[in-house]
Amino acid sequence: MLLFRAPLERGIAWNCPVLLTRATLGGQTEVVHMTAARTQRSCATRARTSRAHLAEGTTFGGTVGRGATSRARLARAPPKEPPRRRHLWWNRWARPAAMARGVCLVFGAGAGIGAGIARRFARGGYTVCLVRRKDRDRLEALAAELRRLGVCAHAHLCDGTRESDVTDLIDTIESSIGPIEIAVYNVGANVGDRPIQALDARVFTRAWQLGALGAFLVGKAVSKHMAARGRGTLIFTSATAAVRGNQGQAAHSAAMMGRRGVAMSFAHELAASGVHVAHVVIDGMVDSPDTLGKFFPEQFQQMKALKGPQGGIVEPDKLSETYWHLHTQDRCVWTFELDVRPWTDTAWFHTGRAENAMGPRDGIAPPAARSSKL
Numbered sequence: 001m002l003l004f005r006a007p008l009e010r011g012i013a014w015n016c017p018v019l020l021t022r023a024t025l026g027g028q029t030e031v032v033h034m035t036a037a038r039t040q041r042s043c044a045t046r047a048r049t050s051r052a053h054l055a056e057g058t059t060f061g062g063t064v065g066r067g068a069t070s071r072a073r074l075a076r077a078p079p080k081e082p083p084r085r086r087h088l089w090w091n092r093w094a095r096p097a098a099m100a101r102g103v104c105l106v107f108g109a110g111a112g113i114g115a116g117i118a119r120r121f122a123r124g125g126y127t128v129c130l131v132r133r134k135d136r137d138r139l140e141a142l143a144a145e146l147r148r149l150g151v152c153a154h155a156h157l158c159d160g161t162r163e164s165d166v167t168d169l170i171d172t173i174e175s176s177i178g179p180i181e182i183a184v185y186n187v188g189a190n191v192g193d194r195p196i197q198a199l200d201a202r203v204f205t206r207a208w209q210l211g212a213l214g215a216f217l218v219g220k221a222v223s224k225h226m227a228a229r230g231r232g233t234l235i236f237t238s239a240t241a242a243v244r245g246n247q248g249q250a251a252h253s254a255a256m257m258g259r260r261g262v263a264m265s266f267a268h269e270l271a272a273s274g275v276h277v278a279h280v281v282i283d284g285m286v287d288s289p290d291t292l293g294k295f296f297p298e299q300f301q302q303m304k305a306l307k308g309p310q311g312g313i314v315e316p317d318k319l320s321e322t323y324w325h326l327h328t329q330d331r332c333v334w335t336f337e338l339d340v341r342p343w344t345d346t347a348w349f350h351t352g353r354a355e356n357a358m359g360p361r362d363g364i365a366p367p368a369a370r371s372s373k374l
């Protein structure tokens with residue numbers, strides 16, 4: 001067995017073990033049998049070098065037919081492996097599910113904050129599971145957008161207030177898609193401006209279910225798997241209503257304050273298991289068609305035109321960087337609660353009266369029915 005280099009085609013050379021049954025070159029003895037292990041790409045210069053060795057009747061182990069290269073020597077010098085193909089730059093995060101960093105679960109994957117979070121964690125290399133209660137078409141559209149970028153994305157419909165449905169979904173994701181490393185409960189609970197006498201028990205209960213009960217059920221199902229692994233991040237998106245009541249917002253405040261209480265209890269209990277729990281208060285107007293755009297369409301468009309160009313509206317894609325930061329924090333500096341707002345807004349705790357994101361100070365007359373910041 002000889003280490004032999006011979007040209008195959010123009011610009012191509014073999015660098016592989018060659019078995020010669022009778023081999024002396026130069027016309028003295030013909031080559032009877034030759035076997036090769038693999039080919040390796042080479043440049044034209046290396047091919048010409050190989051032809052020169054053939055003409056001289058030599059190999060890298062000595063002269064052919066003189067026994068200079070032994071089987072033992074060849075065993076100590078195995079054939080060189082071909083160079084590995086490097087991934088394209090976008091493949092750093094557009095990896096298949098089996099190679100991804102885990103699953104990012106977004107419960108409440110609407111067109112605003114939920115979509116922004118999904119895009120950010122997809123860029124970070126996570127398989128994304130998108131969940132909302134209804135409107136499968138819009139959910140599938142978001143999943144398709146992520147897949148076009150080479151990201152593994154899955155769309156699921158699930159009501160977070162139904163315990164059996166939530167448990168089945170989480171268990172299915174864990175068993176068939178991958179471990180949930182980051183879960184965000186982003187379900188809104190704003191039912192619009194409803195004065196006390198116009199607020200019935202059905203609406204109040206539904207707001208509480210979406211705000212507090214769903215947060216508990218999703219957090220419970222996800223944290224079971226996270227605690228067993230000793231790692232994970234659970235983030236609850238919240239609102240100013242979680243820390244301050246406002247007129248016409250009794251249902252929303254009860255729902256968000258309940259969510260904050262759930263988050264506090266989870267953080268206290270799960271920290272020792274390696275699970276990071278965070279509560280994010282959004283103290284400002286969000287560019288979200290599913291919330292403000294739905295309840296106050298005219299005012300929403302006015303505010304976007306007035307404050308958007310100067311950075312006066314919370315942009316979901318930029319907000320998602322805050323969620324990424326929370327997830328990647330070292331455990332020695334875990335944050336539980338933070339609040340974010342545009343630089344043009346006054347913080348909720350510095351507001352002298354119950355103003356809202358569309359109050360008089362913004363230069364636009366408020367709607368007839370006032371609303372708290374979302």
